[in-house]
Amino acid sequence: MPGMLRAIVASLVALSFTALQAPSAEHGTIRLHYVMKPIGVERYDITHDAAGLTLSSDFDFTDRGGRVQLTASLQAAADLTPIHFSAKGKSYRFVNVDSDVRFDKGAAVVRADGAERHIALEEPTFPVDGYAPFSVQMLLLRYWKLHGRPQRMATVPGLPVNQVVIEPRGRDVIRLGSRMVTLDRYSVDGVVWGRETIWLDDTGAFAAGITRAGGLSFEGVREDLEDALVTFVERGTRDRIADLETITARTPPLRTGTYAVTGATLVDGTGKPPIADAVVVVRDGRIAEVGRRATTTLPTGVPTVNVAGKTIVPGLWDMHTHVTQVEWAPVYLAAGVTTARDMGNEFEFIVPLRDAIASTRALGPRLLLAGLIDGGGPNAFGVTYATTPEEAAHVVGGYHDHGFQQIKIYSLITPPMVSAITSEAHKLGMTVTGHVPNGMTIDEAVDRGMDQIAHLAIRGEADSPEVEETVAHLRAKGTVIDPTQSWNELLGHAAGTPVSAFQPGILKIPPPLNRLFSNAGTAGIDASTARSRLERGLRIVKALHDAGVPIVAGTDEGIPGYSVHREIELYVEAGFTPMEALQAATIVSARAMKLDSELGTIERGKRADLVVLDANPLDDIHNIRKVRWTIRDGRVYDAAALWRSVKFTP
Numbered sequence: 001m002p003g004m005l006r007a008i009v010a011s012l013v014a015l016s017f018t019a020l021q022a023p024s025a026e027h028g029t030i031r032l033h034y035v036m037k038p039i040g041v042e043r044y045d046i047t048h049d050a051a052g053l054t055l056s057s058d059f060d061f062t063d064r065g066g067r068v069q070l071t072a073s074l075q076a077a078a079d080l081t082p083i084h085f086s087a088k089g090k091s092y093r094f095v096n097v098d099s100d101v102r103f104d105k106g107a108a109v110v111r112a113d114g115a116e117r118h119i120a121l122e123e124p125t126f127p128v129d130g131y132a133p134f135s136v137q138m139l140l141l142r143y144w145k146l147h148g149r150p151q152r153m154a155t156v157p158g159l160p161v162n163q164v165v166i167e168p169r170g171r172d173v174i175r176l177g178s179r180m181v182t183l184d185r186y187s188v189d190g191v192v193w194g195r196e197t198i199w200l201d202d203t204g205a206f207a208a209g210i211t212r213a214g215g216l217s218f219e220g221v222r223e224d225l226e227d228a229l230v231t232f233v234e235r236g237t238r239d240r241i242a243d244l245e246t247i248t249a250r251t252p253p254l255r256t257g258t259y260a261v262t263g264a265t266l267v268d269g270t271g272k273p274p275i276a277d278a279v280v281v282v283r284d285g286r287i288a289e290v291g292r293r294a295t296t297t298l299p300t301g302v303p304t305v306n307v308a309g310k311t312i313v314p315g316l317w318d319m320h321t322h323v324t325q326v327e328w329a330p331v332y333l334a335a336g337v338t339t340a341r342d343m344g345n346e347f348e349f350i351v352p353l354r355d356a357i358a359s360t361r362a363l364g365p366r367l368l369l370a371g372l373i374d375g376g377g378p379n380a381f382g383v384t385y386a387t388t389p390e391e392a393a394h395v396v397g398g399y400h401d402h403g404f405q406q407i408k409i410y411s412l413i414t415p416p417m418v419s420a421i422t423s424e425a426h427k428l429g430m431t432v433t434g435h436v437p438n439g440m441t442i443d444e445a446v447d448r449g450m451d452q453i454a455h456l457a458i459r460g461e462a463d464s465p466e467v468e469e470t471v472a473h474l475r476a477k478g479t480v481i482d483p484t485q486s487w488n489e490l491l492g493h494a495a496g497t498p499v500s501a502f503q504p505g506i507l508k509i510p511p512p513l514n515r516l517f518s519n520a521g522t523a524g525i526d527a528s529t530a531r532s533r534l535e536r537g538l539r540i541v542k543a544l545h546d547a548g549v550p551i552v553a554g555t556d557e558g559i560p561g562y563s564v565h566r567e568i569e570l571y572v573e574a575g576f577t578p579m580e581a582l583q584a585a586t587i588v589s590a591r592a593m594k595l596d597s598e599l600g601t602i603e604r605g606k607r608a609d610l611v612v613l614d615a616n617p618l619d620d621i622h623n624i625r626k627v628r629w630t631i632r633d634g635r636v637y638d639a640a641a642l643w644r645s646v647k648f649t650p
């Protein structure tokens with residue numbers, strides 16, 4: 001070959017080599033946010049060589065004073081076929097990660113959760129252990145693009161593998177001052193339960209991601225794009241609401257309009273004895289008629305559904321939740337929950353979601369919103385603070401203007417600010433609930449105006465004079481308590497006790513959620529210690545109830561849907577009658593939110609929020625789990641179809 005030509009060929013080879021090879025090193029700094037508050041960073045490095053690439057990532061944040069750190073590494077061939085993955089540390093306060101995956105010719109050795117599995121890989125497979133770190137999700141997307149964008153992929157560790165579906169959702173132009181950045185937006189379904197949003201730039205580098213950590217919203221934004229955080233949240237929200245509208249279209253109500261349900265045992269929730277062989281006439285979302293079939297005249301020409309053998313109870317309430325993803329909407333209806341009080345969320349997410357559900361464009365429970373306010377500083381939660389009376393008036397007014405029913409006070413609010421917030425809220429016709437702020441007692445919190453208290457913030461034994469005094473004080477003040485006992489049980493159970501022993505619903509939830517909760521629990525205690533701690537709390541709940549303090553059922557999320565059932569069961573374990581436990585999740589909750597003239601019982605004129613169960617919960621409270629159909633505002637939904645729509649097993 002003549003010298004000249006040889007030189008040209010050599011330079012072409014060099015050129016094509018450069019074009020094929022990614023840069024020899026990549027570095028990224030991703031700012032981490034919890035419920036939009038900046039709380040830490042992920043730094044990653046990727047080195048490329050002839051054999052492929054090696055990623056190493058340091059993921060590190062501090063949430064309300066608690067440090068969460070994770071280190072991860074990933075080696076892959078030049079085409080991103082994985083070779084070795086490891087992750088160690090924590091990805092959330094109660095989520096320990098210690099996994100290692102070695103790939104070799106269509107098989108993988110997966111070590112996770114203290115067990116080792118040999119897995120034959122049947123489809124494109126990539127290692128990802130939960131949402132963190134974001135750089136591994138970036139490589140997952142690059143792998144997907146390089147391998148023909150398969151409709152479905154597997155990820156490990158899983159049970160034994162997870163199914164992941166990636167979808168391109170469009171291109172976004174993000175404006176940052178005078179700079180414009182064009183990004184590709186993807187939804188990733190299956191790394192966590194439900195869809196995440198991930199943005200990559202034109203070089204394939206991570207730009208932003210929206211996911212959930214331990215059930216609450218979590219965002220990663222590349223440092224140079226930090227100012228666009230709100231834009232990312234708004235665009236991600238738009239996709240998610242569109243996803244919920246798709247689920248809504250695919251899961252239409254079995255019945256709407258005017259119809260009669262006959263033959264069931266009716267537990268109307270007023271406390272009256274059940275009515276056997278009852279009839280409920282629903283007309284345009286309301287209860288038009290209810291009573292014994294023998295004595296109730298059915299309007300002529302009304303379609304009738306015979307549900308003999310079933311039991312009808314009022315729609316359930318979850319009085320303590322954080323609906324941080326749209327998948328909660330079908331889950332709640334499937335579990336019989338027709339009203340949920342959200343106790344702190346991202347404003348840019350929850351307001352459009354509430355409105356989409358209220359307009360019936362999207363199915364879901366009625367959402368009542370409590371706007372969270374904390375005291376500011378590095379350990380604060382969320383991004384809405386009040387440290388002066390002016391700030392208190394401003395943020396309370398802002399929530400009021402957007403239709404929030406309540407304010408939720410968080411732990412760093414100072415005593416004078418409790419007074420400022422509650423007086424401002426009361427002026428606007430809102431009520432105030434929340435945590436007993438740090439350094440205050442529950443008695444002081446209610447003396448400063450709090451109408452309700454979240455969690456069971458009472459120490460000591462139920463029969464001690466101090467506790468008896470507090471109970472009497474709360475009774476005198478008319479304070480409402482949501483004691484979140486199922487949440488305490490979920491995190492406080494002895495780590496050796498399987499969650500399924502008390503929460504059988506865990507066997508029906510999707511694998512990413514299962515991995516999250518099957519590791520929850522308290523290490524270093526035995527089952528009887530855990531149980532006696534729980535029982536101490538239940539005795540206080542019973543003492544409050546006996547004194548006349550309204551107890552409302554709330555979960556703080558827990559196992560989606562099923563924790564509502566567990567909360568109700570725990571009240572029966574505390575000594576409530578099944579009727580009283582049911583009322584805590586229906587009429588007592590409705591009364592606490594001043595909506596009892598519309599909701600909470602099955603009475604003529606009220607909204608038609610009903611649950612049709614396969615068995616009577618007054619015979620055995622566990623029957624509250626046997627939801628067959630849920631009726632919200634007269635629209636009848638099939639529980640099994642709703643569970644399936646978000647990958648639960650009915």
Ligand SMILES: [Zn+2]
Pocket residue numbers: 320321322343556
């Ligand atoms: Zn909460």
